[in-house]
Amino acid sequence: MPWRRGGRSATSPGAAPAESAGGRHGARARDSLAALRDDPTIPAAIRAQLAADFAEVERLLGKLERGDIHIAVFGRVSVGKSALLNALAGRPLFEVGVLHGTTQVHSLADWQEAGAGKVVLIDTPGIDELDGDARERLAYEVAGRADLVIFVVEGDPVRAEREALQRLAAEQRPMLLVLNKADRYSADEQARLLGQLRGYVQGRIVPENVLAVAAQPPARARVRIDPRGEEVRTRVAAEPQIAALQARLLDILDREGRTLAALNAGLFAGRLTDQVSARILSLRREQAAKVIRGYCIAKGVAVALNPVPVADLVAAAGLDVALVVHLGRVYGLPLSRREAARLIATVAAQVAALMAGIWGIHVAASALKVVSAGLSTVVTGGAQGALAWYATLITGRVVEHYLRQGKSWGAQGPKQVVRDIVAQLDRQSVLREARSEILSRLRR
Ligand SMILES: Nc1nc2c(ncn2[C@@H]2O[C@H](COP(=O)(O)OP(=O)(O)O)[C@@H](O)[C@H]2O)c(=O)[nH]1
Ligand SMILES: [Mg+2]
Incomplete structure (x- = not known):
């Protein structure tokens, strides 16, 4: 039974x-x-x-x-x-x-x-x-x-x-x-x-x-x-x-x-x-990488066409409200333009401190080194564009980190976040890739 x-x-x-x-x-x-x-x-x-x-x-x-x-x-x-x-x-x-x-x-x-x-x-x-x-x-x-x-x-x-x-x-x-x-x-x-x-x-x-x-x-x-x-x-x-x-x-x-x-x-x-959530995160990372790359190219090419003094480069590369607003959308955390501008001011200050302050000259020199023979305007521009690209990439990655933490710098603050991200990036290979990408676009 x-x-x-x-x-x-x-x-x-x-x-x-x-x-x-x-x-x-x-x-x-x-x-x-x-x-x-x-x-x-x-x-x-x-x-x-x-x-x-x-x-x-x-x-x-x-x-x-x-x-x-x-x-x-x-x-x-x-x-x-x-x-x-x-x-x-x-x-x-x-x-x-x-x-x-x-x-x-x-x-x-x-x-x-x-x-x-x-x-x-x-x-x-x-x-x-x-x-x-x-x-x-x-x-x-x-x-x-x-x-x-x-x-x-x-x-x-x-x-x-x-x-x-x-x-x-x-x-x-x-x-x-x-x-x-x-x-x-x-x-x-x-x-x-x-x-x-x-x-x-x-x-x-x-x-x-x-x-x-x-x-x-x-x-x-x-x-x-x-x-x-x-x-x-x-x-x-x-x-x-x-x-x-x-x-x-x-x-x-x-x-x-x-x-x-x-x-x-x-x-x-x-x-x-x-x-x-793991899949959403990796999807967002992929999308963010594409967005950042798009802005890197746009910025790099613009600067290459209109070379600016190295000192202005950080400002030129960093003040990119559109990039930040775009990334906010990718992470489902919409940012107003004002919020984005404030965020950029914070990031730019840190990036500027690193780039212009400590090794700004060194970075500029390494960007220019490869093209020292027979500098044409286009090639000089390419090197400057590469720097702009590099700065945009740092800005994008830093903002992405901030968004991923739910709009927060975490305990360490923005300075450390920027340092960590700069340390993660292989500068030489970023500059090399940026230069060749920019030059190939300029030649087209
Ligand atoms: N002696 C004994 N044999 C059992 C008992 N229960 C199942 N069997 C025998 O064990 C064999 C395997 O049983 P089955 O239920 O098909 O095992 P299964 O592969 O784990 O599903 C069969 O020949 C059953 O008659 C039990 O309580 N005592
Ligand atoms: Mg069985």
């Missing part, structure tokens, strides 16, 4: 779910998922790149809405994962004894209680059927979906099992560790094995969640004497011994079911948020 959830009115969702921990967590998880789904600042390109994850967002929202709980079994091939799910379901939903199992999902409608969702059982292939990489992917995939993982072993865990246990526990996935085929062990052996398993997962799985079961004990032979006095042998299917696991699962589902589902959805939303 399949076991059922429910029967405890205190946990029925009608009983002020918003007040319960599960309800609160659920609401928070729903909010973060909905925020991801509806965020208008996530570019379409990123939504397309992460299409599968955004589909998962929809799925999880529906699942939270219904209150479904997903339980997955996990473990080596032939430990009895499918048999255990069948025993829990009370009917043969999953094929037992197949060597190359696949991931299979069955919903248990008859676990349904009024208002609460389904319990969904997920069977997985054995982890040692696959090569190492695939095993890892699978571990991640299963763990990423299930609200609760039942890790099944049939004895001392082998290396592959220990690795998978560690990995799943590291993902903070709620987990039960089940020793199956208990019928093969004496009471003493069982106690010893359970002790070992509990020690092994100490700090990761609480002792109550490490249990012994017999999902499909072998049929027993029964000998009967018939009326003629002859022995008749029959095989009697043995009942699964899973009462302890059922009780534990019911308890977990009743008390924490909604919290588990919310935790799972929350973990997913957190991971996806991180991924989305």
Whole structure:
């Protein structure tokens, strides 16, 4: 007879779910998922790149809405994962004894209680059927979906099992560790094995969640004497011994079911948020690099055509409100022209201090050095243009840094930011690239 959830009115969702921990967590998880789904600042390109994850967002929202709980079994091939799910379901939903199992999902409608969702059982292939990489992917995939993982072993865990246990526990996935085929062990052996398993997962799985079961004990032979006095042998299917696991699962589902589902959805939303922000950042970096380069070229060519005294170069290169406003848009932090002008004044002061003050002459000399023979106006202009390019690049990168920190210079202040960025840039190669780019444009 399949076991059922429910029967405890205190946990029925009608009983002020918003007040319960599960309800609160659920609401928070729903909010973060909905925020991801509806965020208008996530570019379409990123939504397309992460299409599968955004589909998962929809799925999880529906699942939270219904209150479904997903339980997955996990473990080596032939430990009895499918048999255990069948025993829990009370009917043969999953094929037992197949060597190359696949991931299979069955919903248990008859676990349904009024208002609460389904319990969904997920069977997985054995982890040692696959090569190492695939095993890892699978571990991640299963763990990423299930609200609760039942890790099944049939004895001392082998290396592959220990690795998978560690990995799943590291993902903070709620987990039960089940020793199956208990019928093969004496009471003493069982106690010893359970002790070992509990020690092994100490700090990761609480002792109550490490249990012994017999999902499909072998049929027993029964000998009967018939009326003629002859022995008749029959095989009697043995009942699964899973009462302890059922009780534990019911308890977990009743008390924490909604919290588990919310935790799972929350973990997913957190991971996806991180991924989305990483991608947005790299997309913005790419766009910003293009914008800055565009301004470097424009500025470099303009200065090359109208060479200015070196002293004016910084001002000419630095006072570029348009660049700053443009970068603000790339980073989704719009800047007014006035704000941009103030920002530029700050940056220009620092860049000027570095360029004109300490090594202004040195930079100018190195920019000019290569072209010392037969200086034509165009070539001199090219060298000056290269300096303007260099200053624009520094300005752009510094402003980008400021924007990335959410319009802040951070603890070190603008001076240090400018110094760091100047130190990151390979001056000679920037000047070389600038010169050749400018000259090629001038020749055109
Ligand atoms: N002795 C014993 N055998 C079991 C038990 N549970 C499952 N088996 C057997 O173990 C084998 C593998 O079971 P299966 O559920 O297909 O394992 P899976 O690969 O982990 O899904 C089958 O032959 C089952 O009959 C159990 O509790 N005791
Ligand atoms: Mg199986």
